[in-house]
Amino acid sequence: MEFFLDTADTNEIKEALSWGILDGVTTNPSLVAKTGKTFEDVAQEIIKLVKGPVSIEAVATDTSNMLEEAREYATWGENVVIKVPMTPEGMKTVVTLTKEQIPTNVTLVFSANQALIAAKAGATYVSPFIGRLDDAGQNGLQILEDIVTIYDNYDFTTKVLAASLRHPIHVLEAAKIGSDVATIPINVMKQLFNHPLTDAGLKRFMEDWKKVPTKKKK
Numbered sequence: 001m002e003f004f005l006d007t008a009d010t011n012e013i014k015e016a017l018s019w020g021i022l023d024g025v026t027t028n029p030s031l032v033a034k035t036g037k038t039f040e041d042v043a044q045e046i047i048k049l050v051k052g053p054v055s056i057e058a059v060a061t062d063t064s065n066m067l068e069e070a071r072e073y074a075t076w077g078e079n080v081v082i083k084v085p086m087t088p089e090g091m092k093t094v095v096t097l098t099k100e101q102i103p104t105n106v107t108l109v110f111s112a113n114q115a116l117i118a119a120k121a122g123a124t125y126v127s128p129f130i131g132r133l134d135d136a137g138q139n140g141l142q143i144l145e146d147i148v149t150i151y152d153n154y155d156f157t158t159k160v161l162a163a164s165l166r167h168p169i170h171v172l173e174a175a176k177i178g179s180d181v182a183t184i185p186i187n188v189m190k191q192l193f194n195h196p197l198t199d200a201g202l203k204r205f206m207e208d209w210k211k212v213p214t215k216k217k218k
């Protein structure tokens, strides 16, 4: 499973890159707003920092303006992926961008039928929002599993990108289901490293190591 970082914060990206396990980044308008920087500045900085795919979102609501945005952003780097909302106008945009070989990520997906449409439109990635489905009283992971099953049934090449992941169990279950990608906030990515028995075991090893006699210098 590929790991993307769900952020527009370049310090977080630098930290995750230093671990050597980061495959890409996803942003959205809310994450960009949190940085206090202009969209152009923050997007271009991230595109340069990261070798893997970087999703940046088109904010127009009609196909013509979404295409205009997408074509401009695609000139910013070969790793740019255009996030397009799951609407009829968005899907028309995806069909055209696919023909132009511009990668897309269909966002704000909350049902398996929406994911089916995104795959038929030729999307590169589809982003079901697991945590937000849970918040609304639905089972986000069940919808993720349905999407993976449907894509397997028909050999769709669209990659499933589990988004809105809130805790390590979401990541674990997404991996078991076979999601191609998990986009993870940095706090959750840090939690993946941790286990209390690792900390306790390391502490004991360090204490015991002090008891090992050292070789006397001649």
Ligand code: G3P
Pocket: 006, 026, 027, 028, 129, 131, 132, 163, 164, 165, 183
């Ligand atoms: O980037 C899309 C998604 O991951 C947002 O997550 O936590 O705002 O629902 P969240």
